[in-house]
Amino acid sequence: xxxxxxxxxxxxxxxxxxxxxTATVSRCLNTPERVSDSTRTRVLKxxxxxxxxxxxGARVMAAQRTFTIGAIIPTMENAIFARGLQAxxxxxxxxxxxxLVSSTSYDPKIEEKQIRALVARGADGLxxxxxxxxxxxxxxxxxxxxxxxxxxxxxxxxPLPAIGFDNRAAMRRLAQEVIDHGHxxxxxxxxxxxxxxxxxxxxxGVRDALGANGLPPECLxxxxxxxGIETGEQAMIQLMQGxxxxxxxxxxxxxxxxxxxxxxxxxxxxxxRDVSVTGFDDIEMARIVTPALTTMxxxxxxxxxxxxxxxxxxxxxxxxxxxxxxxxxLEHRASLGPAKQS
Amino acid sequence: xxxxxxxxxxxxxxxxxxxxxTATVSRCLNTPERVSDSTRTRVLKxxxxxxxxxxxGARVMAAQRTFTIGAIIPTMENAIFARGLQAxxxxxxxxxxxxLVSSTSYDPKIEEKQIRALVARGADGLxxxxxxxxxxxxxxxxxxxxxxxxxxxxxxxxPLPAIGFDNRAAMRRLAQEVIDHGHxxxxxxxxxxxxxxxxxxxxxGVRDALGANGLPPECLxxxxxxxGIETGEQAMIQLMQGxxxxxxxxxxxxxxxxxxxxxxxxxxxxxxRDVSVTGFDDIEMARIVTPALTTMxxxxxxxxxxxxxxxxxxxxxxxxxxxxxxxxxLEHRASLGPAKQS
DNA sequence: CTGAAAGCGCTTACAG
DNA sequence: CTGAAAGCGCTTACAG
Numbered sequence: 001x002x003x004x005x006x007x008x009x010x011x012x013x014x015x016x017x018x019x020x021x022t023a024t025v026s027r028c029l030n031t032p033e034r035v036s037d038s039t040r041t042r043v044l045k046x047x048x049x050x051x052x053x054x055x056x057g058a059r060v061m062a063a064q065r066t067f068t069i070g071a072i073i074p075t076m077e078n079a080i081f082a083r084g085l086q087a088x089x090x091x092x093x094x095x096x097x098x099x100l101v102s103s104t105s106y107d108p109k110i111e112e113k114q115i116r117a118l119v120a121r122g123a124d125g126l127x128x129x130x131x132x133x134x135x136x137x138x139x140x141x142x143x144x145x146x147x148x149x150x151x152x153x154x155x156x157x158x159p160l161p162a163i164g165f166d167n168r169a170a171m172r173r174l175a176q177e178v179i180d181h182g183h184x185x186x187x188x189x190x191x192x193x194x195x196x197x198x199x200x201x202x203x204x205g206v207r208d209a210l211g212a213n214g215l216p217p218e219c220l221x222x223x224x225x226x227x228g229i230e231t232g233e234q235a236m237i238q239l240m241q242g243x244x245x246x247x248x249x250x251x252x253x254x255x256x257x258x259x260x261x262x263x264x265x266x267x268x269x270x271x272x273r274d275v276s277v278t279g280f281d282d283i284e285m286a287r288i289v290t291p292a293l294t295t296m297x298x299x300x301x302x303x304x305x306x307x308x309x310x311x312x313x314x315x316x317x318x319x320x321x322x323x324x325x326x327x328x329x330l331e332h333r334a335s336l337g338p339a340k341q342s
Numbered sequence: 343x344x345x346x347x348x349x350x351x352x353x354x355x356x357x358x359x360x361x362x363x364t365a366t367v368s369r370c371l372n373t374p375e376r377v378s379d380s381t382r383t384r385v386l387k388x389x390x391x392x393x394x395x396x397x398x399g400a401r402v403m404a405a406q407r408t409f410t411i412g413a414i415i416p417t418m419e420n421a422i423f424a425r426g427l428q429a430x431x432x433x434x435x436x437x438x439x440x441x442l443v444s445s446t447s448y449d450p451k452i453e454e455k456q457i458r459a460l461v462a463r464g465a466d467g468l469x470x471x472x473x474x475x476x477x478x479x480x481x482x483x484x485x486x487x488x489x490x491x492x493x494x495x496x497x498x499x500x501p502l503p504a505i506g507f508d509n510r511a512a513m514r515r516l517a518q519e520v521i522d523h524g525h526x527x528x529x530x531x532x533x534x535x536x537x538x539x540x541x542x543x544x545x546x547g548v549r550d551a552l553g554a555n556g557l558p559p560e561c562l563x564x565x566x567x568x569x570g571i572e573t574g575e576q577a578m579i580q581l582m583q584g585x586x587x588x589x590x591x592x593x594x595x596x597x598x599x600x601x602x603x604x605x606x607x608x609x610x611x612x613x614x615r616d617v618s619v620t621g622f623d624d625i626e627m628a629r630i631v632t633p634a635l636t637t638m639x640x641x642x643x644x645x646x647x648x649x650x651x652x653x654x655x656x657x658x659x660x661x662x663x664x665x666x667x668x669x670x671x672l673e674h675r676a677s678l679g680p681a682k683q684s
Numbered sequence: 685c686t687g688a689a690a691g692c693g694c695t696t697a698c699a700g
Numbered sequence: 701c702t703g704a705a706a707g708c709g710c711t712t713a714c715a716g
Contacts, residue, residue: 008486010693021703026695036701056464057408058693060399061708077424078626086418086445098463100442103428121440122398144350229626258630265632284420284571288600290607290632352709363687368711378685400709403692 009050018046029054060122068098069311070118071127074106074196075227078255079283081129084151087304088127095312097124106227108195112137119144125315127151127307131158132197147314151307153197154325161314162323163307167198170296170328171205171250172212174278177294177330178248179213182339183276186210187239187246188222189232189256199224199252202280206250221246225256232259233266240267240275247275247339254279254286257293261335272337282331291334299326351392360388371396402464410440411653412460413469416448416538417569420597421625423471426493429646430469437654439466448569450537454479461486467657469493469649473500474539489656493649495539496667503656504665505649509540512638512670513547513592514554516620519636519672520590521555524681525618528552529581529588530564531574531598541566541594544622548592563588567598574601575608582609582617589617589681596621596628599635603677614679624673633676641668 015022020043027035028043035043046052060066069092073081089099100118104111111128115137118126126141126148138159141148150162178186186206193200203222210220223239225231232251236259239249251257257279264271271277271291279286282297303326310321357364362385369377370385377385388394402408411434415423431441442460446453453470457479460468467489480501483490492504520528528548535542545564552562565581567573574593578601581591593599599621606613613619613633621628624639645668652663 011695012693022694023696023703023705024701027702030695034701039701053462055403055693056462057399057402057406058708059695061397061403061710062693062695064399064695064708066399076428077421079419079421082419082424089444098442098459100440102431117440120395120398229630262630285627285630288571288604288627288631353711354709364710365687365689365712366685369686372711376685381685397709400692401711403694404709404711406692406711 066122070123084300084304087301091308167201171202175209183248229259232256233263236260236263294336412465426642426646429643433650509543513544517551525590529591571601574598575605578602578605636678
């Protein structure tokens with residue numbers, strides 16, 4: 001018998017009003033099939049008239065779970081993760097879970113803090129991007145028994161259930177396409193590969209393709225740079241100012257590639273006549289820039305949705321389902337052209 | 343005396359280990375200044391060795407607050423809200439709060455559902471974008487006593503504390519700039535203005551400018567369209583296919599403007615020689631497209647940070663601080679040129 | 685400065 | 701199908 005004045009109604013209030021125990025009210029809300037029809041109707045009416053909403057904290061505490069999934073991504077400011085995350089969230093919602101997102105600015109220290117913060121908040125499960133991080137983190141997650149899924153990456157060495165695509169193979173395919181266009185001097189603008197397996201694998205993919213085509217290492221010039229449009233622009237300028245500038249510049253992602261296009265323009269170079277440029281991810285930006293980017297299309301939404309169902313299964317006690325690989329698609333657009341005859 | 347096997351340590355465990363009561367442990371963590379130095383040292387050591395982390399649910403329940411702030415935004419998929427939200431989140435973190443974000447796809451029904459969901463989850467405060475919504479929602483929020491702040495908008499009629507800019511005045515200023523370039527036939531590509539005060543106010547701003555310059559209503563052609571690049575492109579094509587196409591097209595935001603540029607290109611029109619285009623927001627995209635967009639720069643990060651401090655103050659029991667207005671800056675770039683002599 | 689104890693509002697075996 | 705009751709792990713007046 002609470003209902004003291006202005007505070008919101010509680011389970012007790014509903015139970016009193018419906019003339020049943022709090023246990024029954026709880027069951028009506030959580031496992032309605034275990035309650036008789038007539039009781040349920042009565043209880044739900046009481047819920048309705050009282051405008052009852054379960055108290056989140058109490059529920060969390062009694063049920064020993066928060067119905068919250070945490071996701072930690074490198075950045076929110078660009079669209080790279082936005083679409084996948086949106087799909088991830090939609091699927092979580094469908095299952096009654098809420099998504100908590102934080103971003104790290106690609107800083108491993110920040111990522112570690114965020115992981116601990118999310119665990120402390122009682123996240124029922126965690127989504128992480130990529131797999132290259134301090135092993136201590138994996139130990140910690142295991143000790144805390146927090147189900148964790150890796151997304152955006154697929155590789156044999158991943159120590160946790162994962163869903164993603166093969167960054168190395170994908171980039172190799174793209175590089176093959178570039179080589180098939182006659183390019184023999186290739187520049188690469190990569191995100192910093194330390195602690196970033198996606199970047200590292202994509203670099204390996206380029207090397208794979210060069211090797212497979214018998215091109216010597218001197219054909220390749222690599223610049224690693226922090227993520228961003230400006231940095232991509234600077235890297236492009238630097239690459240093209242060399243004595244034997246590349247005829248094609250492959251960028252680790254579309255954002256860097258957009259910067260590279262600006263760099264080319266700043267130097268008065270026409271893309272693809274003077275130099276070809278490729279991206280990776282196929283975010284919206286890739287079709288907006290001029291010329292449109294040849295890039296690798298990643299199934300963002302599919303990855304997000306599947307990550308959600310997989311992670312929920314883990315939270316519900318399923319065994320690890322290992323790693324799932326998704327396919328990527330090469331999108332050929334105007335930024336990649338034939339190499340100039342020289 | 344719990345510590346049964348594998349479960350994480352609790353306050354009880356820490357108290358036992360430090361030889362104090364749970365109350366004292368709690369105080370060490372929450373109000374350390376009320377505990378003697380020696381006790382505190384002892385307790386904190388116990389916390390350390392046990393690896394104790396407070397249970398989130400229990401804390402929420404006992405403290406009657408969740409340390410969670412909810413934000414409901416129209417879309418995550420584009421960068422319009424991303425930067426402001428990022429700053430908002432950083433500031434919240436600094437104060438020990440966590441941000442919960444959900445998006446509505448510009449659908450008022452979905453927004454209402456999300457608001458209720460966030461309140462049910464016990465959000466200590468709410469951030470909403472714009473003010474034009476069903477009054478019943480405001481009644482509901484007041485009854486639930488959830489502190490709420492409106493962002494991205496500033497207008498006298500706003501019923502809640504708000505922080506934003508004057509969309510109408512800003513767009514009027516931009517329209518004046520367009521008119522000053524000699525344009526007399528103006529097209530507008532607007533987001534749907536129903537339920538979207540930002541869009542509606544920006545339309546009014548264009549009308550204000552036309553009126554102030556003695557231009558008759560026939561000078562103005564308006565298309566309202568859902569948000570997106572494709573839709574902006576279609577709207578542009580539709581506008582330019584008319585018998586007396588505009589010499590300048592003002593878009594309600596940068597995303598629509600990016601679409602408009604694509605539409606112009608699809609029709610073989612040069613911007614700004616054949617037609618000028620303007621945007622609004624100054625997101626990164628505005629500088630990436632060709633030509634770069636003349637647009638209105640909004641202080642995204644400042645708005646986010648100030649929104650966070652204001653909302654936290656409300657949550658902590660401060661009186662409403664009314665509405666705060668931020669300044670916007672006109673960014674003149676290549677997409678706006680002089681009207682052709684005709 | 686510190687402790688004993690009530691209470692936050694639910695869920696869930698356990699009985700019946 | 702339903703109820704009585706314990707318990708989830710904290711916080712916070714209230715005393716001392």
